[in-house]
Amino acid sequence: MADSLFNDVMILLGASVVAAALFRRLHLPPVLAYLAVGFLVGPHLAGWIGRPEELAFLSEFGLVFLLFSLGLEFSMPRMRALKTTVFGLGASQVVVCSGLFWALGCALGLTPAAALVAAGALGLSSTAIVTRELARWNELDSPHGHAAVGVLLFQDLAALLFLILIPAMAGDGSQLLSDLGVMLAKGIGLVVVMMAIGKWVLPLVFQEVARSRSEELFVLTVLLVALFSAWLTHSLHLSMALGAFLAGMMLGESHYRHQIEADIRPFRDILLGLFFVSVGMLLDPHVLLAQWYWVVIGVICLLTTKALLITGLARLSGRPLDSAMRTGLVLSQGGEFGFALLALASQQQLMDTDTVGLVVAIIIGSLVVTPSLIRHNQHLSQRACRSHTPTQENPHTTAQLSEATAPLHDHVIVCGFGRVGQTVGRFLTQEKLQWIAIDADPIRVHEAASAGEPVVFGDAQRQDILRALGIERARQVVITVNQLPHALAILHAIQPLQLPELKVLVRTQDDADLDTYKAAGATEVIPEVLEGSLMLVSHVLVNLEVPFRRVARSIQKAREARYSLLHGYFHGQQSQLTDKRGNPLLRRHPVTLTESTWACERRLDEISLPERSGILISRIVRANGDCIEEPTGDLRLACGDTLVLSGLADHIEEAEARLLSG
Template sequence: MHGFFAELVIILTASALVLAAFYRLRLPPTLGYLTTGLLIGPGALGLVGNQEAVQYLAEFGVVFLLFSLGLEFSLSRLLAMRRLVFGLGGGQVLICTAAFMAVGLGVGLSPPLALLMAAVLALSSTAVVTRELARSGELYARHGQLGVAVLLFQDLAAVLFLILIPALATEGDGLPLMLAVTVAKGLVLFAALIGIGKWVLPRVFFEVAKTHSDELFVLAALLVALLAALLTDAFGLSMTLGAFIAGMMLGESHFRHRIEVEIRPFRDVLLGIFFVSVGMLLVPAQLLPRWSALLGLTAALLVFKTVIVMVLGRWLGEDRLTSLRAALLLAQGGEFGFALLAVAGTYHLIDPGQATLVAASIVLSMALTPLIVRHNGRIAAWFLRHRHPLPAAQADLVDVSGATGALSGHVVICGYGRVGQAVGRILTREGVAFVAVDEDPVRVQEALLGGENVFYGDARRPALLHALGIARARLVLVSFTDHRHALAIVRAVRERAPELPILVRTTDDRYRDVLKQAGVTAVVPETFEASLTLASHVLALLDFPMERVQQSVQGVREERYGVLRGYFHGQRSRIEDTQGQALEVRHAVRLPDEARAVGLRLDELDLARTGAEVRGVRRAGAGELVPAADLRLQAGDAVVLFGTASQVENAERRLLGG
């Protein structure tokens, strides 16, 4: 036991050092954990020798990975995107699995092992692809949506493969019968757990949330995941299947967001140990003599999956460039492949040498993925020999310039979070035009669907500021609380517009002098200003003359908020109400062709039952529509919802799937 704890300390220390280096290099943390395992494993430094204990602990990481994916899995989204999910995603998984299985049989693998290898290689990396798409602002582009649709089906396929692995371990003529029995057990157990999740778990978590105990809430979430995993294991199925179903059960409740936040530390650490354990399987001494086989398998994986997805995209009516860009996103292997290899190893379906070669091929393909995703547009344009393709950075500036060319005397808002949006709405009410820029692609997409004049990009780029029209603007508002970020934006603005007024929002007044020296017109420390607003109301309610209240507030400002600096720290405040629900939010839902709401009037949808309000409907070519009860929705409409997180989620499900 003492030796295991010493090795665990070595794993955590090495992971922290390697991840710090990988974050500086902007490489995915998954590759950092894999590299850690390679370095400290028996194939390199040999610092950790008790692999069996590490593997046992790593299984919990896989359980929590599947639990988290279940939380994010949306049945209504699946139904609304069923044409892409089952057409493109289903085709990719079936064709790739069949082709890789045929190759495996051709090189002499047994049918169960060939099917396992094919399943491992057919899946792509949801974590790496979605993270890189979000960073590049392409998550909601057409090729990004195609990639997400395929990844959604792959999640389903991975669950099916997890069901089949115990059956594949059966030898002899009983395999077909065992497969049928295993699938039947899986379906029965799936239906039973979904029923429990729909009618039992919400009541349990409602009572837990009323206790206001974070510890009890975390314990309940962990207990549900582990009990579901234990139940499926008792039925002879994979524990990870139970964890995925448990996540799906809770993903349909309004406790989903809080559960995601609470279990993330456990999931990330345990999942990191899982990837370290996979890296420990990579033994350079075994791989170097087989380097040609490794490179050949990786190249075949990347090329074949790219070709299959591109052909399927063209068959579904997508243009060549979009199809190829989506295909490039999905060419690699994925973390589900590691999970399948780990589960298969427990059933002795694959020997360590074979697992090492396949795992190394997946690692190599994932190492190339960030570069491929970031430059997918240029790679596709070069391959298709498009003449004079615009680089991504130049293309987005052309779009921004075209959209803001008619603006003059407007306000440029850098940072469109809660504060930026509040200022924008007040400006709209007063008839003042504005344009905003933000670095969060999800927020930009939501705001665009809601009809806001917002663009994705880095406001520190002088070329982007020029495209936003700062030469014609009346004011620039910087609402990023990070003073270094704000300072870089101020300097970029001053290069193009030396006399333009700049207003900067900060958390407090510590960096006022630095910002002033850089050319800021005014600094608004939000914490102090909120305190002054509250204090002025208190004085007014105490019957102080308004003149004296204003003098007091102005005096504090002239003293540079000295009296307000410093405070006694306390425990962190709760961010949810007693039911575990989030604060009220706005959310825009784009209606695909297959959405249930298409062709129905708003009053027929009866969204009032969900508690959410429809604040607006935007239609291509028609602009903003009044959300009247008799308004009939069309495919492509963007419906802006308002309410708590649970109300908005229920309304979205009603719009998309019923």
């Protein structure tokens, strides 16, 4: 039996590695990879895992660590900061969505208990995917991001209630109210006791553990606290996940929260992967093939219904239509808590296997499309509520915009009114120069326009909008958006206009795409990282009493050379070798010429480094310590010289081989 379990674990780990790597390339969440592994290798399809019940114990630990991690994030200060959203919008969302889904489940023939489990599973959203995707697109601090986080916090609380309800409903039903009362009493008493332990006992324990400066002891203590809490709730006939969540809440208020989260992450990710694999095994392909239309209908109805309900509730709470709709879109899916509730309901025999598989399939389908919904939530909400946007923020026609910008001549058009765009606007205003900004965020446009800023709502990628902004009369366009596709789309809209006198400046994070922007028509590209380095250098030199004019000439020379002086650096053990898109970064590497080196006593122009390599010899250090910056081709090399090469790693290797052996 032990050999069989070990073989099953090895099969699951191997398949999970392959699936996670594949799904990552497809930009899909890893949870979908684990679900796919369970579906493919489980007993219903490939049959490689013949007895999935043997893995139930391990997979349940994954759920324990998931709830423990969520408990760490569930801090009371955060709750108080979002209390209006949490207990207002969050509570109404759970009640309305779950109530509607419960009524629908009962109408479709489910028992009240099974309908309640299905309603809870579908009414909750995915904390893991929503928060990760919002952070990925820098929307966590947006109005709809705050609303989504507040709703997710209340959903975490609601999930605890469902975890208490399911065991109570698993009896014969004759004493449901009394059983439920006992379970609630146990839960409330447990919360009080554990919060007291977390406030007065655990800080002393972790203080002593921290003094030992032993990483092993710290990790063991964290595991003991999490598993002891799970065991305690299990012994009271409550869910193990409930105890883990309470343990996380206890430790979430401590100074050790971030260290605990870092230490627990490897255990959580591995065991949680097994949990999602076990959920995937619940999917029966025969049931899916027989009811595929119900899965499709269920996914569409789930996404549409939750999006509309949450949008309506958010509007009733006083949020603008755009923000309310974006909140509804990002929270329209089912979540990982749904899998936990369904797995627990299946263990308690509250739902039959076919119904569990159908609801799981609907949740999985909603999760598949969630990353795309979150990524394009702004565009979708703008299209849906365009007619409701005030005219000063979103002119109904380009003619109105053209009329409003008619007085502008030799002005500056700022594409993107984020922090950088607003800074540009302030300095233009200070110099009494005419300018107008365009941005696609209606909330930001409303705030700025109300404050008197010359900003309009619109898409700068549209050529008709650019014409309406008076681009033919403009002196300069400043593109401040920090997304390559968006900036290139604006440049491609400007190019066909053939305005040779118009200067187009593009702000970018680094110089990785400098040539791409130049080829698309940018007059100047300003990389933030390199410009920050130049500003720091200028302050350093001025503080060292170097004449300001000499500093200005040096800085300007570096800019005119397209930052070539700053390209590449000496890499260390922890250096990043590629940029954010996986392209290799330039590096610097010294090569010292010895007596047996082929390049000794030869002129630089005789060496003939491969032209395609783009290798630059930026400096030569003589044996006596003299440095020659930017050496010319007529310089003759000597033994003992050190050549500083700048370029890509593989090209540097080719150049070094040429210098050493010819």
